[in-house]
Amino acid sequence: MEFLPLFTNLNGKTCLLIGGGQIALRKARLLRKAGAVLRVVSPKVIPELKSLMQPADELLSSGYDDSVLNGVFLAIAATDDEPLNRQISQDCHRLNIPVNVVDNPELCSFILPAIIDRSPVVVAVSSGGNSPVLARLIRSRLESSIPTSYGRLAHLVGKFRDAVKAKFSDIEDRRDFWEQTLQGPIAEMVFAGNDEAAEQMLSKAINQTELRPGGEVYLIGAGPGDPDLMTFKALRLLQRADVVLYDRLVAPAIVELCRKDAERVYVGKERSNHAVPQENINQLLVRYASEGRKVARLKGGDPFIFGRGGEEIEELAEHNIPFQVVPGITAAAGCASYAGIPLTHRDYAQSVRFVTGHLKDNSINLPWSELVHGQQTIVFYMGLVGLPVICEQLIAHGRNADTPMALVQQGTTVDQQVVVATLGTMVDAIAERPVKAPTLIIVGEVVALREKLAWYEKYDLSKPEL
Missing domain, CATH: 3.40.50.720 (NAD(P)-binding Rossmann-like Domain)
Structure with a gap:
């Protein structure tokens, strides 16, 4: 040294x-x-x-x-x-x-050194003067794993150090107490900006007669497929989880980001083929959390956009299970961006609407008359099976058959494929090539901009970065 x-x-x-x-x-x-x-x-x-x-x-x-x-x-x-x-x-x-x-x-x-400032928490990275640029690059990587609110958490701990020392005379007991505190709901309250509630909970925890690990659930939006699109918070909570329940739409590379010793439970669902019914998933979340375990419910896209996250937190709330919801980049935003299709554009579309391609009873009885207005982009989730009906109904309700549309398969991943056609020709276009879920359908004049803006396909993302 x-x-x-x-x-x-x-x-x-x-x-x-x-x-x-x-x-x-x-x-x-x-x-x-x-x-x-x-x-x-x-x-x-x-x-x-x-x-x-x-x-x-x-x-x-x-x-x-x-x-x-x-x-x-x-x-x-x-x-x-x-x-x-x-x-x-x-x-x-x-x-x-x-x-x-x-x-x-x-x-x-x-x-x-290169400094990560989360005062009073400060992290310094040095190369001994040999390569300041390398030290800064290492710092930038560490920045993503150290929340900005760590400083506030340190201040909170400082307020209660003497009280904890008086409560636990044994140094091992104090260490256990702080490890639970800094990795549990109290810390998460600070990260969410609720310092007052965190202080009240910490004060109450000190007065408990024994240490009890608390279970909690994280509903994490994994994004549309590219692991780099996950948020810092999503990655941090995923790597804390003891159990990970993940969907079919979650990319394998994202599942691999969880702790190596975490239990992984596949609860994927396909159209008319639910490996684990939603009611059972809800019960699993409650059961694991009641055992004192930290549970990550990993969902493709965003948990609250056609992800049934609302149903899951209803169940958790009924059983008084602490939970957090971590938003993710929804498929509409991610896939459209990687396909070079802006969902809104001043000259083409002033609004965008997200629609599920099939309802609870597997029908596609949608408010078609509301979906045919001009200057509007429509995004259909889970619409591959119902594609012929979607095209037929939009045309029947007044949308021009020449309206551009795109079908994005496995968007944001190295296997992304994009089929561009019109309402009148898309069914025939995909009949000539195999297409499989997950797919996203985009309808609107903005699709015409893809040829100019599709940056993703200018790069071979299957090759390592240089």
Whole structure:
């Protein structure tokens, strides 16, 4: 280990910054965020740096000499003058003042890492000065797994540390208590912005006579297929779950993102062939959560758009099971985007309507007269089997047979296929080629824009990224 990671308190301490350009500005912002008093030495200082300075700060335009090091807690050299940077480094080492020379690790006694700031939680990533760009890339990946609300959670824990210590004299009991707290409903309340309720629940939990793990359910929208379209929150909760119930429409690559030791339960449903009836799924969610387990209900698309999520949370609410609903990118948005079809466009469609291709009794008795208005895009979910009826009824109720339409198969995945035709020709078009679910049907003038906007098909997504 070339550098030992340390965190230091700069609040109210004088920090020397030699340089007045953009690099110095970036370092000044960082020091200012930590509460430092700035002493800036440079004949020329850009306006942005000047505006950052406060009355307690100093601006010395006469140039550098070692007298400016008096009373300094640390120093940063941010100039492009190599001899000057070396002199500053030598002076600081002689006076035992920590020094950082930007982009020159050999002259540094400390380095500035890439930072993930969730104050008071701070994560630092360093390459030892060898590759700051790599450190920033690692930081960007970590950003996605550390919610911005972790800072508020840390503040909440800080309020109750003494109370927990008084309640649990044994360090192992305290550790167990905090592990349950930081991975359970209390933390999730903070993440959802309900800090007051989280504080009340934590206070109540401390007064319980014993530790009891609490079960909960996460209804997670997995999106239309591409794992990269999952939200940060969806991924975080999925990787916490002890049990994962997943649908047929959830891509295998997404299921693989759950914990390796999690129990996986397939509850997929096809038209007229439900592997597990919905009522049984509802009961499974209640049963697993009642056992104290964290349950992820993983659904394709969005749980509340033709996903029957409403029925599932009704059952959970009746049994007082805590739950969260994590929205997902619905198939209409994802598939249309990857197919190069904007669902709305100022010149073609000012509204969009989502419709299920079959109802509860497997009929497709839809309000056809409402679906034929011009300047409107219609998206049919689960409409492959009923496609002939859809085309026939739209034409019969006044939609022009030349209206463009698209059928998207396995949208957003490497197996995506798009068939473009019209209301009058689509049935014949798919008769000449095998098409299988899941599919999405888009009807409207916006489909005509696909040839110009279909970015997805310009790339071979089956190949690794370069």
